[in-house]
Amino acid sequence: MAALSKCNLLCNSIGMGRHARKPDPHLADEVRGLMRHRGLSQSDVAELLGVTKATVSRMLSRNAFSTDLRERTERLLSGGAPFENATMLLHKSLRIIAECDRLLDAARALTAQALDLAERKQ
Structure with missing residues (x-):
């Protein structure tokens, strides 16, 4: 030590x-x-x-x-x-955009699952 x-x-x-x-x-x-x-x-x-x-x-x-x-x-x-200078605001906006992309991908996957389920029931 x-x-x-x-x-x-x-x-x-x-x-x-x-x-x-x-x-x-x-x-x-x-x-x-x-x-x-x-x-x-x-x-x-x-x-x-x-x-x-x-x-x-x-x-x-x-x-x-x-x-x-x-x-x-x-x-x-x-x-x-x-x-909060321009760099910090840019970093924040990029984090938000990345989170939005992640959520959009998750929403698309759920939509695809729902459509698959709907097709199977018909």
């Missing part, structure tokens, strides 16, 4: 691996307050910050933020832009 910690410290010191996280219980409490006040889930906050739900969960349970995540969180809490 000690060797792994030394390796992580070395990697972080030369810019590899995860960014160092600094504890900030006050900022974590502010995020929790925002979630309560606006009825947001961790998934909602993750989407607004452009991170995964797991990242938000870690940030809240450990009260620790990387520099980048701290900046994003502070901007969100101050009422700044919710980080």
Whole structure:
């Protein structure tokens, strides 16, 4: 375990691996307050910050933020832009299109099954 910690410290010191996280219980409490006040889930906050739900969960349970995540969180809490730039909107629209394609394929398969059943009954 000690060797792994030394390796992580070395990697972080030369810019590899995860960014160092600094504890900030006050900022974590502010995020929790925002979630309560606006009825947001961790998934909602993750989407607004452009991170995964797991990242938000870690940030809240450990009260620790990387520099980048701290900046994003502070901007969100101050009422700044919710980080929806053109790239994020494009990614969202592509996910929705992919889901629509999946649903359309499922609907076509069900329609084919229904037609087959109808033909067999005649």
